[in-house]
Amino acid sequence: MSVARIAVVAGDGIGTEVTAQARKVIDAVLPGVEYQEYDLGARLYHRTGEVLPQSVQQELAGHDAILLGAIGDPSVPPGVLERGLLLRLRFDFDQYVNLRPSKLWPGTTSPLAGVKPGEIDMVVVREGTEGLYVGAGGVLHKDTPAEIATEESLNTRHGVERVIRDAFDRAQRRERRHLTLVHKTNVLTHAGNLWSRAFAAVAAEFPDVTTEYQHIDAASMFMVSNPQRYDVIVTDNLFGDILTDIAAAVTGGIGMAASGSVNPERRFPSTFEPVHGSAPDIAGQGVADPAAAILSAALLLEHLGRHAEAGRVTEAVAAEVASRTAGAPLRTAEVGDRVAAAV
Amino acid sequence: MSVARIAVVAGDGIGTEVTAQARKVIDAVLPGVEYQEYDLGARLYHRTGEVLPQSVQQELAGHDAILLGAIGDPSVPPGVLERGLLLRLRFDFDQYVNLRPSKLWPGTTSPLAGVKPGEIDMVVVREGTEGLYVGAGGVLHKDTPAEIATEESLNTRHGVERVIRDAFDRAQRRERRHLTLVHKTNVLTHAGNLWSRAFAAVAAEFPDVTTEYQHIDAASMFMVSNPQRYDVIVTDNLFGDILTDIAAAVTGGIGMAASGSVNPERRFPSTFEPVHGSAPDIAGQGVADPAAAILSAALLLEHLGRHAEAGRVTEAVAAEVASRTAGAPLRTAEVGDRVAAAV
Ligand SMILES: CC(C)[C@H](C(=O)O)[C@@H](O)C(=O)O
Ligand SMILES: CC(C)[C@H](C(=O)O)[C@@H](O)C(=O)O
Secondary structure, three states: OOOEEEEEEEEOOOHHHHHHHHHHHHHHHOOOEEEEEOOOOHHHHHHHOOOOOHHHHHHHHOOOEEEEEEOOOOOOOOOHHHHHHHHHHHHHOOOOEEEEEEEOOOOOOOOEOOOOOOOOEEEEEEEOOOEEEEEEEEEEOOOOOOOEEEEEEEEEHHHHHHHHHHHHHHHHOOOOOEEEEEEOOOOOHHHHHHHHHHHHHHHOOOOOOEEEEEEHHHHHHHHHHOHHHOOEEEEOHHHHHHHHHHHHHHOOOHHHOEEEEEOOOOOOOEEEEEOOOOOOOOOOOOOOOOHHHHHHHHHHHHHOOOHHHHHHHHHHHHHHHHOOOOOOOOOHHHHHHHHHHHO | OOOEEEEEEEEOOOHHHHHHHHHHHHHHHOOOEEEEEOOOOHHHHHHHOOOOOHHHHHHHHOOOEEEEEEOOOOOOOOOHHHHHHHHHHHHHOOOOEEEEEEEOOOOOOOOEOOOOOOOOEEEEEEEOOOEEEEEEEEEEOOOOOOOEEEEEEEEEHHHHHHHHHHHHHHHHOOOOOEEEEEEOOOOOHHHHHHHHHHHHHHHOOOOOOEEEEEEHHHHHHHHHHOHHHOOEEEEOHHHHHHHHHHHHHHOOOHHHOEEEEEOOOOOOOEEEEEOOOOOOOOOOOOOOOOHHHHHHHHHHHHHOOOHHHHHHHHHHHHHHHHOOOOOOOOOHHHHHHHHHHHO
């Protein structure tokens, strides 16, 4: 019996290169993992018109986790691969906790003046299965002056409460034990009110976690003026999408931004992927930074209960990044080799 | 006959102090303006339970413009004053161009390392009458496990096209003539598709304006990593709310962030207000920075066709800010006096 069964969706562009390094590191820290590769993304779409064949989705469901590289190519119309594959997995596999840690690592530089490594250390818990991402909308009278287009944000007590509880739980296990709810309660009064009430209700179960509320516009500003203030943030799907990219930017860009789309109960496989895209401009050259993909593998190991292994991978990536010489060219495979050797 | 009839809604907290300076400067640069004050905001709400009495709204409609200070107080439930007053004015007065310039002025410091005054100079044209701000939503089965809450984003061809045309028009009159559309077409496919098609259609009328498209998450990141790249941005109501606060943050905070909620046809009065809030913590002490309020007055003058006067006010504010001594205490009235003396 294998220690874990991982589906690999390397995807487009640099996806193949960076997932190869993530696998290398997993194998070094946890021998015996069984992999199955799935060729999904722009190539499959252009060849067959399919995005996520049902048989593939069924096979994916049988794995312990999915390691994803990057999906997307300018040649595919917007939304096709995003809605058809990435969001399909998040929704069908009930990956309601979209986990995005942001840390300013030693050896990396924040674009913010005077902010030093170690000072920024937060986790955004983004809701992953509801909100504006559900795809509830439509167009009427297309291409006439009477045209209207709608998008509906759907929020359930069930969906909101469970992700808030997960965030409280994570906050409780961290040193600062602080949780910030981000929404836009002064404008989105219906959904905002649901989020606020659910937050207050769950907060009562975690008396040792201090809490705070911020509007998304204010939080976006603080993310620049004072990102040090954040510990754990919980927010809805769209706000989380935006906030985590600002968090990535202030911690030096998406080079180190890992993410997990997690079904905490493990009823379905969770997906782990770097936040960066397929970067077609540098694909195939062996120069993509695999750090975010390897850190995503660490989140995967953590999710599978391999805490010690996850910790070793994270530390090895941190050490590798800290040891880089400014200006020296980066080789994807060498980074993977060094991290694999260190774990 | 007066040169202009301006309704003053000083509002809450520091609103009174900063609008007083804006008036002082308007009077210095354009004598003969007639003002009418309206006491709206938290005080009126607590006294009478009213937010925007119909008679007041009718009187406001008879003015050339509205000079607004700040609305809001922690003692009022979220949404009451925002939806009932600020958004009421934007919607009922068809203020579909929400105008937010962001500039890194001499004498101000960006939190971004190495970014120098003059390097950031953009205008965000935010749609002001549609999208998620329309208030179309509701709650079912409140406070039960079956609860759901919805928010609907409504986008019309009419509403989208007119704000895009306004943005192209502004871009064409600037030096770089560059316009960026920001949306989330890969997820919000219905609304995103409408925005994209309307943008492409209007672009054909402005062949000398170069264009670009970015997803809101990517734009939020670039706003930190490379805000210099932006000239004019056009985007929807919610994305504009978030982006302009990031833009304010990277240009040194909301101290200099002015805004106008504009009905370009002048069928209804437009509202001009600083982006900052009522800041109850420093209210009444005479230490609030009136720069953003005075710059908003400059946008007001510009809107009324007083281009020379608007230019003089903007320059005087810029000079005053550049002449400040770091660390010296700021007195609200003195800033107003200096700017008024200089125009
Ligand atoms: C590609 C896109 C669908 C996705 C999202 O919006 O969630 C991405 O931006 C992300 O953050 O994972
Ligand atoms: C106060 C609030 C309703 C408002 C908005 O969301 O538009 C504010 O944030 C702004 O940007 O003017």
